[in-house]
Each structure stands twice: as C-alpha cells, then as structure tokens.
Amino acid sequence: xxxxxxxxxxxxxxxxxxxxxxxxxxxxxxxxxxxxxxxxxxxxxxxxxxxxxxxxxxxxxxxxxxxxxxxxxxxxxxxxxxxxxxxxxxxxxxxxxxxxxxxxxxxxxxxxxxxxxxxxxxxxxxxxxxxxxxxxxxxxxxxxxxxxxxxxxxxxxxxxxxxxxxxxxxxxxxxxxxxxxxxxxxxxxxxxxxxxxxxxxxxxxxxxxxxxxxxxxxxxxxxxxxxxxxxxxxxxxxxxxxxxxxxxxxxxxxxxxxxxxxxxxxxxxxxxxxxxxxxxxxxxxxxxxxxxxxxxxxxxxxxxxxxxxxxxxxxxxxxxxxxxxxxxxxxxxxxxxxxxxxxxxxxxxxxxxxxxxxxxxxxxxxxxxxxxxxxxxxxxxxxxxxxxxxxxxxxxxxxxxxxxxxxxxxxxxxxxxxxxxxxxxxxxxxxxxxxxxxxxxxxxxxxxxxxxxxxxxxxxxxxxxxxxxxxxxxxxxxxxxxxxxxxxxxxxxxxxxxxxxxxxxxxxxxxxxxxxxxxxxxxxxxxxxxxxxxxxxxxxxxxxxxxxxxxxxxxxxxxxxxxxxxxxxxxxxxxxxxxxxxxxxxxxxxxxxxxxxxxxxxxxxxxxxxxxxxxxxxxxxxxxxxxxxxxxxxxxxxxxxxxxxxxxxxxxxxxxxxxxxxxxxxxxxxxxxxxxxxxxxxxxxxxxxxxxxxxxxxxxxxxxxxxxxxxxxxxxxxxxxxxxxxxxxxxxxxxxxxxxxxxxxxxxxxxxxxxxxxxxxxxxxxxxxxxxxxxxxxxxxxxxxxxxxxxxxxxxxxxxxxxxxxxxxxxxxxxxxxxxxxxxxxxxxxxxxxxxxxxxxxxxxxxxxxxxxxxxxxxxxxxxxxxxxxxxxxxxxxxxxxxxxxx
Amino acid sequence: xxxxxxxxxxxxxxxxxxxxxxxxxxxxxxxxxxxxxxxxxxxxxxxxxxxxxxxxxxxxxxxxxxxxxxxxxxxxxxxxxxxxxxxxxxxxxxxxxxxxxxxxxxxxx
Numbered sequence: 001x002x003x004x005x006x007x008x009x010x011x012x013x014x015x016x017x018x019x020x021x022x023x024x025x026x027x028x029x030x031x032x033x034x035x036x037x038x039x040x041x042x043x044x045x046x047x048x049x050x051x052x053x054x055x056x057x058x059x060x061x062x063x064x065x066x067x068x069x070x071x072x073x074x075x076x077x078x079x080x081x082x083x084x085x086x087x088x089x090x091x092x093x094x095x096x097x098x099x100x101x102x103x104x105x106x107x108x109x110x111x112x113x114x115x116x117x118x119x120x121x122x123x124x125x126x127x128x129x130x131x132x133x134x135x136x137x138x139x140x141x142x143x144x145x146x147x148x149x150x151x152x153x154x155x156x157x158x159x160x161x162x163x164x165x166x167x168x169x170x171x172x173x174x175x176x177x178x179x180x181x182x183x184x185x186x187x188x189x190x191x192x193x194x195x196x197x198x199x200x201x202x203x204x205x206x207x208x209x210x211x212x213x214x215x216x217x218x219x220x221x222x223x224x225x226x227x228x229x230x231x232x233x234x235x236x237x238x239x240x241x242x243x244x245x246x247x248x249x250x251x252x253x254x255x256x257x258x259x260x261x262x263x264x265x266x267x268x269x270x271x272x273x274x275x276x277x278x279x280x281x282x283x284x285x286x287x288x289x290x291x292x293x294x295x296x297x298x299x300x301x302x303x304x305x306x307x308x309x310x311x312x313x314x315x316x317x318x319x320x321x322x323x324x325x326x327x328x329x330x331x332x333x334x335x336x337x338x339x340x341x342x343x344x345x346x347x348x349x350x351x352x353x354x355x356x357x358x359x360x361x362x363x364x365x366x367x368x369x370x371x372x373x374x375x376x377x378x379x380x381x382x383x384x385x386x387x388x389x390x391x392x393x394x395x396x397x398x399x400x401x402x403x404x405x406x407x408x409x410x411x412x413x414x415x416x417x418x419x420x421x422x423x424x425x426x427x428x429x430x431x432x433x434x435x436x437x438x439x440x441x442x443x444x445x446x447x448x449x450x451x452x453x454x455x456x457x458x459x460x461x462x463x464x465x466x467x468x469x470x471x472x473x474x475x476x477x478x479x480x481x482x483x484x485x486x487x488x489x490x491x492x493x494x495x496x497x498x499x500x501x502x503x504x505x506x507x508x509x510x511x512x513x514x515x516x517x518x519x520x521x522x523x524x525x526x527x528x529x530x531x532x533x534x535x536x537x538x539x540x541x542x543x544x545x546x547x548x549x550x551x552x553x554x555x556x557x558x559x560x561x562x563x564x565x566x567x568x569x570x571x572x573x574x575x576x577x578x579x580x581x582x583x584x585x586x587x588x589x590x591x592x593x594x595x596x597x598x599x600x601x602x603x604x605x606x607x608x609x610x611x612x613x614x615x616x617x618x619x620x621x622x623x624x625x626x627x628x629x630x631x632x633x634x635x636x637x638x639x640x641x642x643x644x645x646x647x648x649x650x651x652x653x654x655x656x657x658x659x660x661x662x663x664x665x666x667x668x669x670x671x672x673x674x675x676x677x678x679x680x681x682x683x684x685x686x687x688x689x690x691x692x693x694x695x696x697x698x699x700x701x702x703x704x705x706x707x708x709x710x711x712x713x714x715x716x717x718x719x720x721x722x723x724x725x726x727x728x729x730x731x732x733x734x735x736x737x738x739x740x741x742x743x744x745x746x747x748x749x750x751x752x753x754x755x756x757x758x759x760x761x762x763x764x765x766x767x768x769x770x771x772x773x774x775x776x777x778x779x780x781x782x783x784x785x786x787x788x789x790x791x792x793x794x795x796x797x798x799x800x801x802x803x804x805x806x807x808x809x810x811x812x813x814x815x816x817x818x819x820x821x822x823x824x825x826x827x828x829x830x831x832x833x834x835x836x837x838x839x840x841x842x843x844x845x846x847x848x849x850x851x852x853x854x855x856x857x858x859x860x861x862x863x864x865x866x867x868x869x870x871x872x873x874x875x876x877x878x879x880x881x882x883x884x885x886x887x
Numbered sequence: 888x889x890x891x892x893x894x895x896x897x898x899x900x901x902x903x904x905x906x907x908x909x910x911x912x913x914x915x916x917x918x919x920x921x922x923x924x925x926x927x928x929x930x931x932x933x934x935x936x937x938x939x940x941x942x943x944x945x946x947x948x949x950x951x952x953x954x955x956x957x958x959x960x961x962x963x964x965x966x967x968x969x970x971x972x973x974x975x976x977x978x979x980x981x982x983x984x985x986x987x988x989x990x991x992x993x994x995x996x
Contacts, residue, residue, distance in 0.1 A: 030913070030960065030962050063934050066938045067937040
C-alpha cells in the first residue's frame with residue numbers, strides 16, 4: 001500500500017509542482033517572518049531583526065532547491081531546463097545551428113539508408129522455416145583460382161546431387177534448382193514474352209517451408225523428364241493473369257508446349273530473386289542423357305541441416321561421397337571437394353563486399369561529421385568561456401555544465417537525426433531502385449529496427465561531438481578567464497591544440513576516404529575502357545530464342561537463321577551482322593573440357609583442358625571485327641554433318657598448344673556429341689565478362705545445329721544503332737511473329753549495364769568522400785578563422801612593429817596547413833594498409849596506385865590552401881590601429 | 888551556532904516524528920519545539936528541516952495540511968500518518984538499542 005501512496009504522491013508532484021512551488025515559498029516565508037517576529041520580541045529593531053533572521057535562515061534559494069530535490073522529479077526539471085537553455089542558445093546563433101544540423105542530417109541520413117540496405121540484404125531472415133539451418137552446397141575444384149567466378153563455388157551435376165542426397169545422412173533433405181527461361185505465348189492473342197524461370201526439385205518448397213498461396217506445390221510424380229506442371233510466382237500471377245485464382249488447374253503454353261498450373265507461390269516468395277516468374281519441376285524438359293552425368297554442372301543445391309548435426313560433420317559426409325565420384329571418373333571434370341555457404345551469403349555474394357565497403361565509407365563520413373560539429377562546439381565554447389566561468393563561480397557543478405553542453409549537442413543531433421531519417425526515406429528508395437543487383441530490393445524499407453539504429457546513432461553522435469568540447473570548456477582552467485584580463489592571448493592555447501588535433505584526425509579520415517574513392521574510380525575507368533576484344537561502336541545487340549518444338553530439326557533452325565541473316569544484311573544502313581550464342585562482354589554461357597588427339601594421353605592427376613564454348617556464324621568474327629590470327633573463319637559450307645570444326649581463341653592456343661600450330665589439330669569433346677572437331681582457325685581473344693580475366697574459348701559453327709541456349713544478334717550499322725532497332729525487330733516478326741526478342745540495346749549499353757554496380761559503388765564512395773572533403777575544408781576554415789580572431793591583437797602588434805604583410809600571410813597560412821599536412825601523412829599511411837582490403841574489388845589497379853595518391857595529395861593540399869587562404873589574407877590586411885583598439 | 892552535524896546522523900527523522908506525535912505542527916514550531924525540549928542543545932537548521940519534512944511527506948510518513956495558525960496566518964501543518972506511527976516505533980526502538988549500546992561502551996571506558 002505504501003508504494004501506492006508514494007506513487008500517488010509522485011504523480012501529484014509531477015503535475016502539481018507549480019502550485020507546490022508557490023506553497024513551498026509561502027511556507028519558507030512564513031518561517032522567516034516568525035523568526036523576524038521573535039527577534040523583534042527579543043528587543044531588536046525591525047531592520048536588525050530581519051538581517052539576523054536571514055543569517056540563521058541561510059541561502060533561501062539553496063534551501064528551496066534542496067527541498068525541491070526531495071520531490072523526486074528533479075531530473076526532469078533540470079532536463080527541461082537544459083533543453084530550454086540549449087534551444088535558446090542554438091536559436092541565438094542560427095548560422096552555426098543550421099550548419100551543424102545540416103551536417104548531422106546528411107551523415108545520419110546516409111548512414112541510416114545504408115544500414116537499411118545492409119540489414120535487408122545481409123541480415124534479414126529469409127521467409128523460410130528456420131533459415132539458419134539452410135545452406136547451399138557447391139562443388140569445388142582444387143585447381144580453382146581465387147577471384148575467378150564459377151570454379152570456387154561450382155554448380156552441381158545432377159548425378160552428383162542424386163548421390164549426395166541418397167548416400168549422406170547429415171542433412172534432413174537436399175533440393176536442387178537451376179536457371180531456365182521460357183517463351184510464354186498468349187492464350188488469347190497476348191504478346192509472346194520471354195520469362196525467367198527456375199526449375200526446382202519437387203521437395204524444394206517443403207524443404208524451405210514454403211506453401212503455395214493458391215493450389216499446391218509439385219508432387220514427386222510430377223518431377224520427371226516429361227513433367228508439365230508449372231507454378232506461377234505472385235508477380236506473374238498478378239501481372240499476366242490478373243490475379244484470377246481460376247488459373248490454377250488451367251493450361252498455359254511455354255515454348256509452345258501445354259503446361260498445367262498447379263499453384264501460385266506466395267507474394268513473400270522471391271527466391272532466388274524477384275525476376276523469377278515461374279517454376280517448373282527440376283527434371284522437366286531436361287534431356288534424358290544429361291541426368292546420369294557427373295560432369296554437367298548446372299544445379300544449385302539447397303540443404304537443410306539436421307538439428308543435432310554440425311555443418312562440418314554433415315559436409316564431411318558429402319565430401320567423402322564426392323571424392324569417391326572424383327576417383328571414379330578420372331577424365332571427366334568431377335570436382336574433388338564440396339563447399340558450402342549460408343543461403344543468405346549465397347544470395348548476397350556479389351553485393352556483400354561493396355555494401356560493407358559503402359557502410360565503412362559512410363561510417364567515416366559520420367565520424368568526420370561528428371568531428372566537425374565537435375570542432376564547431378569547441379569554437380563556441382571559447383566564445384562562451386566567460387559564461388561558463390560565471391556559472392561555475394555561482395555554484396554550478398561541473399557535471400551540470402557538461403550536461404548542459406551535451407544537451408546542446410544532443411539537440412543538434414536529434415534535429416539532424418529527424419532530418420536524416422526523412423532524407424534516408426527518399427535515399428533508400430532511390431538506392432534500392434538504382435542498384436540492380438541487390439537480391440531483395442523490394443524488401444528494403446525503414447522499420448522499427450532501423451529507427452532504433454538511427455536513435456542509437458543520434459545519441460552516439462551527440463556524445464562523440466559533445467563530450468570532448470564540454471569537458472574541455474568546463475575544466476578548472478576555464479575559470480581562469482575570470483581572473484585574466486580580457487587581453488588574454490595565450491589562455492586559449494590548449495583549446496586551439498584540441499581543435500587542431502580534431503582537425504588532423506578529420507583530415508586523416510578524409511584522406512582515407514578520398515584514396516579509397518580514387519582507387520575505385522580509377523578501377524571503374526579501367527573497366528570502362530577495357531578492351532573486350534571487338535569494336536563496340538555502332539553495334540545493335542539483341543537476343544532471341546528459337547523454340548525447339550517449332551524448329552525441331554537443326555535444318556529448320558538453320559533455315560530460320562540464314563533467312564534472317566540474309567534479310568538483315570539487305571537492310572539499308574546495315575554494314576554487317578553477327579549471329580552467335582554469346583557476344584563479347586555478355587557473360588559466359590558455359591564451358592566444356594576437351595582432349596587433344598595429337599597430345600599424349602593425360603594422367604588421371606592432370607588438369608583437363610577446359611574452354612568456354614560459343615557458337616558463331618560465318619560472318620560473326622568479321623562483323624564484330626575480331627581479328628583472324630591463323631587459319632580461316634567458318635564458311636557457309638560448315639554446316640550440319642560437315643561442320644565438325646572449331647575455331648579457338650588465341651589464349652587457348654597459347655595455353656594448350658604452346659609452340660605449336662593448333663590449326664589442323666583435332667580435339668575430342670565428350671559433352672558435345674562426343675565427337676572429334678578439327679581446329680580450322682585462331683582468332684583474337686574476347687572478354688566474356690568485363691572485369692574478369694581472359695579465358696580460353698572455343699567456337700563451334702552455329703550451322704552445326706544443336707545450340708540450345710538462345711541466340712545473340714549483333715548488327716553493325718552506319719549511323720545510330722538504336723535507330724535500326726525497329727526495322728530489325730520487324731524483320732524478325734515477319735519471319736515468325738511468335739519469336740520473342742529481348743535486350744534490344746547497343747553493345748556499349750550492354751557492357752555499361754554489366755558495369756552498373758562498379759560504377760554505382762564508385763560514384764557513391766566518391767560522393768561521400770567529396771562531402772567529407774567539403775566538411776574537412778569548412779573545419780579548416782573555421783579553425784583558422786577562430787585562431788585569427790584570437791590573435792587579432794597579436795597581429796596588430798606585429799604589424800605596428802613593422803612585420804611585412806606577406807610574411808604574416810605566410811606565417812598564418814603555414815599555421816593552418818600544418819594539421820592538414822600531418823593529417824595527410826597519417827591518412828596516406830593508414831590508406832596503404834586499409835586499401836589492401838579492397839584489393840579484390842579493383843580491376844587492373846593496384847591498392848598503392850601512385851597516381852591516386854598523388855592526385856589525392858594535390859587535391860587535399862589545394863583545398864586546404866584555399867580554406868586557409870581566406871582567413872590568412874584577411875589577417876594580413878588588418879589595420880593595426882583598429883586591431884589594437886579592438887579591446 | 889549549531890550545525891546540522893550537531894545532530895546525531897539520521898536522528899532528525901526520529902525527532903520530527905516524535906515532535907508531531909501529539910499534535911500537528913508547522914515547520915517553525917517543530918524547530919522551536921525540538922530546541923526547547925532539548926534545552927537549547929539541539930538546533931535544527933532550516934536547511935535540514937525543510938528537505939527532511941518534504942522527504943518524509945514524499946515517503947508517506949507524515950501528511951501536510953494548510954490551516955490557520957495561532958497568528959491567524961495560513962501555515963503548513965504536518966501530522967503523523969498511520970505509516971508514520973509505525974515508523975516512529977521502529978525508529979524509537981532502533982534508537983534505544985543504539986544509545987544503550989553506546990552507553991555501555993562509554994560507561995566501560
């Protein structure tokens with residue numbers, strides 16, 4: 001009961017404190033008057049009695065305060081007072097407040113945005129059952145080189161997957177999926193469209209713990225070679241089928257074949273990315289001869305760990321199975337090892353590093369922002385030194401003074417934080433839409449956790465920015481200003497040192513950022529100018545896919561391709577046309593191993609020759625201007641049965657035929673018809689993917705038939721290539737109106753797109769570092785202006801004594817530049833270590849690239865000189881009389 | 888001039904509670920009363936009295952009421968609550984125990 005009464009009392013005091021305060025005053029006055037009355041009764045006169053009473057009474061204000069502290073809301077009162085004082089003093093200097101708030105808004109906003117993205121992409125649990133126990137399994141070849149896509153985490157052959165699943169016990173279950181695409185044709189005359197699909201084993205959805213939103217997921221019996229079940233994702237269901245649930249059970253046509261819709265996936269299911277529009281069973285449409293192969297790598301395996309089994313032991317079982325398979329098939333590319341990574345890492349594999357890098361960059365910017373605000377506060381602290389000294393002398397405790405100043409920096413950070421969160425609402429959306437490779441771009445939004453993070457950021461920033469200035473301005477030395485004459489020129493030396501130190505740190509961090517940004521930018525420029533191996537100007541590119549059902553024999557496909565080429569070459573404005581499976585810079589379709597007939601048989605331990613495989617028509621190389629180095633191009637005669645010929649790249653010739661002429665040699669390719677192919681020519685290297693090293697490549701004649709991964713067309717035009725896109729598409733539609741065409745763009749656009757991420761992170765880091773540079777230069781300017789104001793009298797005396805103005809200018813300039821130079825040296829030294837971490841993100845650029853270091857040094861010195869020049873020049877133009885009279 | 892430390896630490900609460908046991912009193916009267924009863928030995932400083940009164944009130948041991956005083960002015964009268972009575976008993980017992988113990992030691996020496 002006591003606590004209840006106490007609580008009532010406290011709440012009463014919270015709301016009735018104004019009245020209670022008046023009452024307390026009454027009570028104390030009453031006491032005082034009684035004392036006076038008693039003194040008069042004792043024989044004193046009125047005046048004397050009053051003074052005597054006051055003497056016994058002590059300090060009434062202090063007494064009142066002491067009584068009030070028992071009301072238990074003291075902290076609230078003093079907080080309100082601090083906030084009131086803080087707000088008032090911030091309002092008094094709107095320039096300072098606005099700058100500080102804007103700096104904090106920018107920094108907190110950027111950090112919050114990036115944190116939102118990082119959280120959604122790297123930390124958010126996937127909408128699956130117990131996602132922490134899901135891992136992805138990959139094959140791993142021991143001769144895999146670092147940083148080379150594919151081989152470290154190699155996709156899995158279907159037969160390997162089947163053996164893993166059957167012979168190991170560490171996982172509850174394993175499921176597989178692979179990439180696929182279909183030509184979805186209309187039921188009621190809608191346009192045909194190329195849809196991205198995945199084929200997943202029947203147990204994938206139960207394994208992930210995902211249920212169909214409408215209908216059901218696949219059954220085991222549907223997962224067979226001639227299976228025709230299909231599941232729609234929510235986006236396709238809404239977009240193409242108008243969200244009509246009666247679609248379940250009906251048929252749709254994929255590549256001209258009827259498929260039955262068995263279910264619709266829930267809206268939350270966007271695995272592996274949101275571009276996937278439909279799912280078919282894993283085996284559906286797979287050629288029968290591929291299934292038992294251990295060297296056709298295309299599957300991705302998801303496995304769920306048993307609750308009581310460690311990943312290491314589960315993985316070791318799978319590895320044992322895989323190593324046995326490797327020994328069993330010595331000449332086939334069957335990997336020795338198995339590697340795993342969490343499903344989250346797997347999804348974020350390409351963006352994890354850039355994201356963390358950006359997070360670090362933005363963290364540096366926040367640090368610089370805090371240091372800058374701290375610097376501004378130190379300057380204000382100097383201006384308010386008298387105020388602090390007087391408050392201290394009147395009995396304010398040091399802690400109270402510190403708290404009051406911290407409240408001020410908290411107010412700045414809080415206002416900035418609100419602005420920052422608003423800013424980041426916009427920025428996050430922009431970033432999510434701009435950064436195409438983010439795996440869960442649609443799931444990125446600000447939520448309670450992000451807001452909590454922003455709040456924590458605000459308090460951390462307030463503490464960081466406010467504590468140092470507050471401590472320095474309330475120390476014992478601060479009270480010296482009351483004793484010293486107003487002409488003090490040396491009293492603020494320690495404060496100036498503090499500011500210079502803060503500034504040095506600020507500049508050092510800026511230099512690290514600038515160097516990082518410079519390296520990324522240089523790497524990006526190198527990437528952009530990378531030679532893909534062909535002339536990229538005036539090239540229109542597009543993809544189309546000849547449906548196998550309609551064009552069932554190679555002869556039919558050839559007929560379509562040849563008549564298309566003929567029509568396109570006849571178009572006015574077209575100079576040449578190339579038709580192939582892939583174009584340079586478009587990515588690598590796949591690779592195969594081969595055996596060179598003329599070479600001695602390989603030992604089982606040898607690495608098998610391996611090359612990327614591409615298909616090309618006779619005009620491909622000349623249209624793309626890929627040089628012929630030896631032998632000949634394909635001819636129109638190299639078709640069907642007479643087409644067992646290949647052209648190899650210069651890199652392949654160097655790697656596998658050192659010191660030999662490869663033309664005339666014969667290679668045997670088991671994976672492609674299990675046949676012999678004669679090398680007829682050697683051509684220049686092309687880059688499959690910009691930013692990746694040149695790999696050996698082997699071209700088959702496209703007229704051989706049997707290409708099953710879609711065609712790429714490149715048209716070299718006289719003028720603007722995009723102007724030709726409509727006539728070209730009309731020609732394709734004239735030949736077959738159901739042929740879906742995609743990715744119509746110029747080659748430069750296509751290559752630019754593939755560099756999108758590199759350009760995005762380079763641009764963002766550059767933006768952050770330019771902002772940091774701006775902040776640092778403002779800080780430099782502020783410190784020097786402040787020092788000059790402190791030294792006005794001294795400069796006046798120097799001038800009066802005959803100092804030369806240019807001498808003074810130099811003196812002040814060097815004084816300001818010293819922290820810049822020290823910061824520069826520190827920052828450069830730190831960068832040398834830190835940039836090693838981003839080495840793998842750089843293309844053809846060393847982390848210690850001297851150009852970048854020199855450029856950053858010059859930029860920083862230039863900006864610093866400019867920032868110092870203004871106060872220095874102003875000081876050197878002082879009128880000595882005025883300066884001396886100022887105080 | 889008596890300083891607050893003239894009062895044995897922690898006994899001010901006991902003195903206040905005991906003083907207002909018989910009738911409600913205002914602050915000045917409490918101080919006077921303690922002074923008189925102790926034959927001018929104990930001087931309660933206002934600086935200690937009012938914070939102590941307000942603290943006791945916050946803790947619910949005494950309650951305050953504004954009433955007309957003997958001079959005809961409004962004054963704040965403090966009275967014991969039921970909880971205050973129990974508290975007084977406890978404090979008194981405690982004090983007796985403590986002073987007896989101190990007596991023993993002082994007599995011994």
